Amino acid sequence: MYDVMIVDDEAMVREGLKALISWEEYGFRVIDTARNGKEGFTKYRQLSPDLMIVDIRMPEVDGLSLIESIRAEDSAIHFIILSGHSDFNYAKKALGCQCDDYLLKPLDEDELIDSLKKVYGRITRHHQVHELVERVQEKQVEMVLTELLEGTPLSEIPIGKEHNFFATDYQVALVENRQDRLTKQLKRLIEEQEEGYVIPFPEYIVIVCKNRFLQKRGKDHRYHLFAKWLEEEELHACAGSKVVNLADIYESYQSAKRLYEKKFFVEKGRLFTADQLVDRSKPEAPEFSLESYADRLYYSIDIGNMEGCVAIIEELKNVVIVHLQEEKEIKVALFQLYSNILHQLVRSHPNMEGVLEPLVMNAGDIYQFEHLPGIMAFLTKQLKYVIDCMDNGQPDLLLRKMIALIHKDYAKNLRLETLASVFNYNRAYLGKLFKNYTGEYFNTYLDKVRIENGKRLLQKGYKVYEVAEKIGYANVDYFHRKFKKYVGVSPSTFRKRHDHLQVYHD
Numbered sequence: 376m377y378d379v380m381i382v383d384d385e386a387m388v389r390e391g392l393k394a395l396i397s398w399e400e401y402g403f404r405v406i407d408t409a410r411n412g413k414e415g416f417t418k419y420r421q422l423s424p425d426l427m428i429v430d431i432r433m434p435e436v437d438g439l440s441l442i443e444s445i446r447a448e449d450s451a452i453h454f455i456i457l458s459g460h461s462d463f464n465y466a467k468k469a470l471g472c473q474c475d476d477y478l479l480k481p482l483d484e485d486e487l488i489d490s491l492k493k494v495y496g497r498i499t500r501h502h503q504v505h506e507l508v509e510r511v512q513e514k515q516v517e518m519v520l521t522e523l524l525e526g527t528p529l530s531e532i533p534i535g536k537e538h539n540f541f542a543t544d545y546q547v548a549l550v551e552n553r554q555d556r557l558t559k560q561l562k563r564l565i566e567e568q569e570e571g572y573v574i575p576f577p578e579y580i581v582i583v584c585k586n587r588f589l590q591k592r593g594k595d596h597r598y599h600l601f602a603k604w605l606e607e608e609e610l611h612a613c614a615g616s617k618v619v620n621l622a623d624i625y626e627s628y629q630s631a632k633r634l635y636e637k638k639f640f641v642e643k644g645r646l647f648t649a650d651q652l653v654d655r656s657k658p659e660a661p662e663f664s665l666e667s668y669a670d671r672l673y674y675s676i677d678i679g680n681m682e683g684c685v686a687i688i689e690e691l692k693n694v695v696i697v698h699l700q701e702e703k704e705i706k707v708a709l710f711q712l713y714s715n716i717l718h719q720l721v722r723s724h725p726n727m728e729g730v731l732e733p734l735v736m737n738a739g740d741i742y743q744f745e746h747l748p749g750i751m752a753f754l755t756k757q758l759k760y761v762i763d764c765m766d767n768g769q770p771d772l773l774l775r776k777m778i779a780l781i782h783k784d785y786a787k788n789l790r791l792e793t794l795a796s797v798f799n800y801n802r803a804y805l806g807k808l809f810k811n812y813t814g815e816y817f818n819t820y821l822d823k824v825r826i827e828n829g830k831r832l833l834q835k836g837y838k839v840y841e842v843a844e845k846i847g848y849a850n851v852d853y854f855h856r857k858f859k860k861y862v863g864v865s866p867s868t869f870r871k872r873h874d875h876l877q878v879y880h881d
Contacts, residue, residue, distance in 0.1 A: 377425040377498055381408045382415035382441065383457065384433040388480070392428065395484055402495045412436025419445055424452070425498055426475075431458040446473065451501060453494050457482070517574050520583055520624070524574075529622035542585035544619050547627040548646065549579040549635045551611040564604060568597050579635060583624055589614050589646065606644040611746075613638065614648050639702045642748040652696070663698040665708055669715040670787070675797050676720065676761055678776030683797045684758045692751045709750055710741045713757075720761065723783060730764045773798060774812040778820075785824045786847040791817045826861045829854070833870045842866065 379398065383389050389408040398404055406422055409415035412429075413436045419427065427445070431438040442454055454474040475497065476490040522532050524547070550561065558575045561582065565571045571584040588598060605612050615631030618624060634649060641647045668691050675683035691712075699705045717735045721728060734757060744750045781789060791809075795802040809817050825846040832842045843854035843866075858866045 377403050377495065378406045378422065379403045379426045379428065380406060380415070380418060380422065380424040381428045382410075382412065382433070382438070383408075383428075383430040384411055385430075386410075388430070388457075392482070395482065396488060396491075401488060401491045403491060412438060412441035415441050416444055419452075426453045426455065426494055428455045428457060431456050442474065453498060455490055455494065516572060520572055520574055520581075523621065523624050524581065524583075524628045526625050542621075544585070544587060544617055545621060545624050545627060546584045546587075546589050546614055546617045547624055547631045548582040548584055548589060548612060548614040549631045550582065550605070551638075551643075552576065552578060552580045553610070557608065557610070560604065564597070564601050570597060581628070584614075587617075590617075602646065605646060609643045611635070611638040611641075611643055612646045613641075614646055616649075638746065639705075640696055640747050643746055663694050665712050666715070668694075669712045669719070671793070671797055672712075672758065673716050673719045674780065674794065676716065676758055676765075677723065677780055678773060678798070679762050679765060680773075680798055681759055681762050683799055684762070685755060686799060687797070688751055688755055688758075692747060695747070705747065706742050706744075706750070709754070710738060713741065713754060714738050716758075724765075727761075727764065730761065734761070774808060777809065778813065781821055781824050785821060785828060786845060788847070789821060822857055823861060826858055829858060829866065830862065830869065833866060834873050839866045839870065 376399065381389050381392050383392075389410075393405050393408070403426065406424060407418055409418050411433045415427070415429065416436070427442075429438040429441060433441075436444075438456060442456075445452060450473075455476045455478060456474050457478055457480055459480045475494050478486055478490060519532055523529065550557070552558070552575060555575075558573060558580055561573045561580055565573050565582055565584070565588075570586070570588045571582050574581045574583070588595075613631055613634040615627040615629070615634065618627045630649070634647070634652075637652060640652060668687065671687050672684060675681075675687060695705055695708065699708060714735065717731055717738065721731050721735065724731070741750055741753065744753065777794060780794075791806055792802050795805045798805060800808075806817055809815075809820070813820055815823070825848070829842045829846045832845060833839070837845070839855070840851050843849075843851045846854075848854035848857070855865055858864075858869070862869060864872070
C-alpha cells in the first residue's frame with residue numbers, strides 16, 4: 376500500500392478526491408491533505424508520501440513551485456498535477472519536473488484510476504530495483520567481510536567506494552544459528568540500526584560490531600534490545616577481542632571462535648567474553664576427587680544443610696572447568712557423582728526409597744543439558760528436593776545430625792574439619808558447640824562410637840586387624856592403643872575373655 380497526499384486550496388476538491396474512488400483497491404491510501412504549497416511542503420517532510428496529487432494554481436506557493444522544491448531533494452517521489460486549464464505551457468513545465476500525469480478538472484474517475492495504475496506500476500518497479508540494488512550491495516559487503524574473517528589481507532580485497540566500513544573500532548560476536556529467521560531478526564537489530572554487519576555461517580551467525588556497540592551494555596537502548604532478544608531466544612553467544620582496524624577483524628574472529636568452543640561452560644541467553652570464564656591454568660585450583668565431592672554433598676544432604684550444598688556445587692563447577700576438558704567427560708563425571716550420592720542416600724535412608732528411586736531412574740537427564748550451568752542448576756534443584764523431603768525443621772538439628780552421622784558412618788574418614796567446611800562453620804566453633812551438646816570432644820566421641828562397635832565385632836569373632844579396618848582405623852597399632860585407653864585391655868585380651876565366657880556358658 377502506497378501513501379498519497381492531496382494538495383489543493385479548495386476544500387471541496389480535497390474531500391471530493393478522497394471520496395471519489397476506493398483508493399485501497401488500487402494500492403493506495405490517502406494519509407493527509409494540505410491547503411496550499413507551503414503547508415504541502417511541510418507535511419511532505421513530516422510524512423514522506425509516495426505520491427502527491429497537486430493543484431497547479433494555489434495562493435502563496437503554487438503547485439509547480441512546490442514540485443520543484445520537493446524534486447530538488449527527492450528524485451523518487453511521484454506527482455499527478457491537477458489543473459482547471461488545458462494549458463500546454465503548464466503541461467510542458469510539469470513534464471520538466473518529471474510529473475507522472477497532468478489531469479484536468481473536473482476530474483474524471485476513470486482517468487484518475489488509469490493514472491493511479493500507471494503510477495502504482497512505476498513505484499513498484501522502482502522499489503523492486505532498489506531492493507535488488509540493496510541485495511547486491513549487501514552480498515558485496517558480506518563477501519568483503521567474509522574474506523577478511525577468513526584471513527585475506529585487506530590490501531588484496533577490492534572494496535568499492537560505495538561501501539563505507541569506517542568505524543572507531545570493531546568486535547566480532549558469534550551467535551548460535553538454529554533457524555533462518557534468527558539471521559533476519561539480527562539484521563533488523565544490528566544492520567538496520569547501523570551497529571554492524573550480520574553474516575550467516577552454518578554453525579553460527581557472525582556479527583561484526585562497530586563503534587563499541589558491545590561495550591554499551593545497559594547504557595544503550597539498542598544494546599538492551601539485542602540482549603533481551605538473546606535471552607528470549609536462549610542462544611549461545613560470545614564476543615571476541617576488540618580491534619581498532621578493519622584489517623584486524625580476523626584476530627577478533629579467531630578469539631571469538633576459541634570462546635565459542637567453550638560455550639558448554641556458560642549459560643545460554645547471555646553474551647559472554649573471555650574474562651567470564653574460569654582460568655584453566657590457575658595453579659591454586661584444588662584437586663578434583665569425585666568421591667570427595669560426593670561424600671561432602673552426601674553429608675550436607677544428610678544433615679539438611681542446603682547452603683552447604685550450594686557452596687559445594689559452585690566450588691565443584693569451577694573445579695570441573697579447570698580439571699576436565701570435554702563436555703562428555705564432564706557429563707560422565709557429574710552423572711557418576713549424582714548417582715553415587717543417591718545410592719548412598721538410598722542405603723542410609725531406606726524409608727525414603729519412594730522419594731529417591733525416581734531420582735535414581737532419571738539421573739541420566741544430566742546428559743540432555745547443553746551447558747554446565749544448566750547441569751549445576753539441575754543438581755541444586757534435585758538435592759534441595761531431597762532435603763525438603765527429609766524432616767529437617769527441628770531444634771538442634773545440626774548437632775543431632777552430626778551425632779547420627781557419626782553413629783552411621785563411623786567407619787568412614789570423618790573429620791571435624793570436613794564437617795565444618797560442609798556446614799560453613801569455623802572448625803573451633805563447631806567443636807565447641809559439639810562439646811557443649813554431648814559433653815565430649817568430637818574425636819573422643821567418634822573414638823568411643825568406633826570402640827563400642829569394635830567390641831561388638833570382636834564378640835562376633837572377627838580378628839583384630841579386621842575389626843580395625845571395619846571401624847575406621849587404618850593402623851592396627853593405633854586401634855590397639857585406642858581400644859586399651861577406653862576399655863582397659865587390649866583388643867586381643869578382650870576377644871579371649873569373650874571366647875572364654877562363651878565356652879564357660881556353653
